[in-house]
Amino acid sequence: MSEDHDQYVVDHLLGRQLDTDSGATDTDAPLGVVGPGVLGQIAHDTFGSLIRSNPNCRRVRAGHANLGAHVDWALERARLEHGLDDTQRARVREYLVGTALPAFVETNAFERLCRADTVFVEEPLETRLRVDDFRVEFRGQADFVARDGDDWLIEDVKLAFAEGHDETDDRYRLQLAAYRWILERQGVGPTAQVVGRITNVGARDDESTLAPETDVDALVRERLRRLGPR
Numbered sequence: 001m002s003e004d005h006d007q008y009v010v011d012h013l014l015g016r017q018l019d020t021d022s023g024a025t026d027t028d029a030p031l032g033v034v035g036p037g038v039l040g041q042i043a044h045d046t047f048g049s050l051i052r053s054n055p056n057c058r059r060v061r062a063g064h065a066n067l068g069a070h071v072d073w074a075l076e077r078a079r080l081e082h083g084l085d086d087t088q089r090a091r092v093r094e095y096l097v098g099t100a101l102p103a104f105v106e107t108n109a110f111e112r113l114c115r116a117d118t119v120f121v122e123e124p125l126e127t128r129l130r131v132d133d134f135r136v137e138f139r140g141q142a143d144f145v146a147r148d149g150d151d152w153l154i155e156d157v158k159l160a161f162a163e164g165h166d167e168t169d170d171r172y173r174l175q176l177a178a179y180r181w182i183l184e185r186q187g188v189g190p191t192a193q194v195v196g197r198i199t200n201v202g203a204r205d206d207e208s209t210l211a212p213e214t215d216v217d218a219l220v221r222e223r224l225r226r227l228g229p230r
Contacts, residue, residue, distance in 0.1 A: 028095060028099050028202075029095060029099075029159075029161050030092055030095050031161065033087075033091045033092065034084065034092060038078065038082055038084075039092065039095075040159045042075060042077075042078045042096065043101075044122075044143060044157070044159070045073070045077055045078070046070050046073075046074040046096055046101060047101075047104055047143070048122055048143070048144075049070040049073050050070045050104075050105075051113050051144060052121055053070070055114055056114070057105075057110065057111050057114035057115070060110075060114075067101050067102075067105075068093075068097055070101070071093055071096045071097055071101065075089045075093060078092075099202070100201060100202060103201040103205065104157065104201050107157075107199050107201065107207070108207060109144075109155045109197065109199040112146065112148070112155065113146055113153075113155060116146035116147060116148045116153065117146075117148060118146065118147040119144055119145070119146045119147075120144070120145045120146070121143075122142075122143065123141065123142050124139070124140070124141050125138075125139075125140045125178075125179055125183060125186075126139045126140070126182070127182045138178065138182065140175070140179055142155075142156060142179045143157050144156075145183065150191060150192050151193045151195065152188050152193070152194045153194075153195055153196075153197070154176065154179050154180055154183065154195070154196040154197070155197055155199065156196070156197070156198045156199070157198075157199050157200075157201065158200045158201070159201060160200040160202040160203045160204035161203055162203050163203060163204060169208070172198050173198070173210065176196040176197075176198055176210050177210060177214065177216040177220060178220050179196060180196045180210060181220050195209065195210075196209070196210040197209045197210070
């Protein structure tokens with residue numbers, strides 16, 4: 001939204017999801033059955049349920065885990081929240097059990113979360129700051145925040161419906177920078193390192209790391225100035 005304030009500000013204020021037009025979509029994803037926002041939420045609920053169960057990475061990858069139970073939990077939540085009918089739930093379940101969830105458990109992110117000392121799922125990250133002459137209250141929610149020894153990991157998992165798109169990647173990078181910036185401001189320790197990563201599953205199968213030397217404070221403040229009084 002900081003790139004085009006006038007185009008997106010109403011959607012932002014109404015809480016609508018800001019998506020990027022990324023062209024061709026993943027033909028396996030049931031986007032004709034449910035929208036990308038709902039499908040993404042169900043997938044993230046599924047991933048979160050699995051991580052909350054404190055899984056053994058090797059056993060899960062070897063097929064010795066009831067992954068379908070986590071999908072069913074997420075689908076029941078979606079039924080109550082979005083009114084999904086039996087046909088919709090069956091099609092989404094097929095995709096999650098057959099494609100998205102197996103892809104997630106094979107990622108390096110899943111392995112890191114399995115071996116982390118502590119994992120927080122859907123962790124709220126909030127802070128306030130002053131940028132020039134206006135105050136900003138920032139509220140975000142990281143998919144996973146994990147503690148690994150003295151260091152902290154921010155793992156953001158994206159269900160990708162299309163091949164890479166520069167605008168989408170830039171938006172995700174800014175989001176990750178904001179999460180890291182907030183966590184660093186919350187006092188994680190003078191010697192702790194905060195590492196942020198984005199993992200894509202679905203139409204894309206890749207991972208990117210926010211470079212430790214990235215000046216996230218300058219990056220976030222510069223973008224926030226674009227949203228200031230006009």
